[in-house]
Amino acid sequence: MAVNKVPVLKRCRSLGLEPSYLGYDKKSNRELKRANKKMSEYALQLREKQKAKFIYGVLEKPFHNYYERADRMKGMTGQNLMTMLESRLDNVVFRMGFARTRKEARQIVDHKFFLVNGKPVNVPSYLVKAGDVIEVREKSKGLQRMKDIVEVAGGRLVPDWLDVDVEKLQGTVKELPSREQIDVPVDEMLIVELYSK
Structure with a gap:
């Protein structure tokens, strides 16, 4: 890869x-050298x-x-x-607050931490659909790494198109995001x- x-x-x-x-x-703290170049x-x-x-x-x-x-x-x-x-699985995991960065989200999806609609998915580029339920696998819930992530990223603001239950470590895709809902x-x-x- x-x-x-x-x-x-x-x-x-x-x-x-x-x-x-x-x-x-x-x-x-550094400034870009060519900032004023057309x-x-x-x-x-x-x-x-x-x-x-x-x-x-x-x-x-x-x-x-x-x-x-x-x-x-x-x-x-x-x-x-x-x-x-925006609807890639690694990005959705990041948006739900189950990863600190998108790179970390990609890695933990790759390591089979998540289930999509009850089935393990380890493809970061998997495209989620409206109504999909994404949850952390039972085996992964007790891991120290997952606890650390939730402690740091759990308070992150979740977009309107997602519904997250931090206690159960699961979330639902209410709808696919429109351009106005994507803050990139x-x-x-x-x-x-x-x-x-």
Whole structure:
């Protein structure tokens, strides 16, 4: 599996992102050197795509596949793309407060910590649907790691489209999120423009 080894804060700085969108509470004190340099239209489009890929932890080929699927769906391609990225299992686990960061969510999904509708799922890119029930497996509930995560991330604000019961360590997807409910600083229209060239 390909892994991006660039330090998170350095990558956030280069993309002009707040680390809090990734679940990190660190802050970078350094300023970006080329902050006042004018960017071309292509550079702006590419940066938006890189932002989306970095936030959701998706590599180039799967990201392109998401775009193709979003393009075939009804409605606006950009909004469809953002909804699909947001409804990935690793992202939903992060949003529910069962992981401190999206990277950690990806790892614990990979280690079979979760059940979706009663069945174990260890695919971080699994797309959840409205009505899906996501819960921590009985075996994983007693683990110290899970207790630590809930202690730190349990108080996080849960989006409206999810319903979470922290006591039972389970949550329900009430509906798929609309673009207004996704608080990610990405201009998806620039991504659509980039791919439609």
